[in-house]
Amino acid sequence: MPARPRILVHACCASCASYVLEHLAGRFDVTALFYNPNIQPESEYRLRLGEMPAVCRPLGIELIEGHREPGAWEALIAPVAHLPEGGERCRVCYRMRLDETARAAARLGIALIATTLSVSPHKVWPMIVEQGRAAAARAGVEFLEEDFKKRGGFGISCERSRELGLTRQDYCGCLPSLEEARRRRSSPHQKG
Numbered sequence: 017m018p019a020r021p022r023i024l025v026h027a028c029c030a031s032c033a034s035y036v037l038e039h040l041a042g043r044f045d046v047t048a049l050f051y052n053p054n055i056q057p058e059s060e061y062r063l064r065l066g067e068m069p070a071v072c073r074p075l076g077i078e079l080i081e082g083h084r085e086p087g088a089w090e091a092l093i094a095p096v097a098h099l100p101e102g103g104e105r106c107r108v109c110y111r112m113r114l115d116e117t118a119r120a121a122a123r124l125g126i127a128l129i130a131t132t133l134s135v136s137p138h139k140v141w142p143m144i145v146e147q148g149r150a151a152a153a154r155a156g157v158e159f160l161e162e163d164f165k166k167r168g169g170f171g172i173s174c175e176r177s178r179e180l181g182l183t184r185q186d187y188c189g190c191l192p193s194l195e196e197a198r199r200r201r202s203s204p205h206q207k208g
């Protein structure tokens with residue numbers, strides 16, 4: 017039987033990864049990369065990273081933690097930090113995470129990358145594709161353009177999260193998104 021092609025999958029959290037890794041493991045030899053310098057506070061970062069083995073181990077998937085340069089995400093995001101979720105702030109954030117994923121894949125000799133980001137209906141698919149393609153091109157690898165929320169992917173990820181007892185937070189990861197979630201909680205009729 018021919019060897020399955022290798023893929024490096026950027027994982028934003030165990031909950032989103034639960035479905036995506038399982039879905040890809042049938043077609044690819046998957047390695048997962050947890051590179052999310054956007055996640056704050058540090059206790060939340062540790063919580064999300066700490067849950068990753070629960071989804072990787074049963075599938076025999078190797079998990080790599082990306083190196084976070086202190087302050088680098090904040091410096092990059094600073095000019096757009098005030099803009100709402102789904103806009104330029106997220107574009108810069110996607111770019112940073114997908115750039116590192118593509119560079120890591122090139123270092124590891126893996127020709128294909130993907131990201132779990134698209135399983136969430138809160139993420140902007142055209143922006144993910146744009147940044148995934150560009151990051152892959154810069155590093156000389158390819159981006160798998162698969163919108164994982166399609167064919168019930170988001171619902172399945174919610175189901176898997178419940179089965180595995182994973183945390184499902186109501187904010188994306190960064191402090192501005194935490195602040196936006198706090199405002200939503202205090203004013204339930206506010207959008208986004």
Ligand code: SF4
Nearest residue numbers: 106109188189190193
């Ligand atoms: S809302 Fe999410 S994707 Fe957007 S900047 Fe914050 S952490 Fe990044």
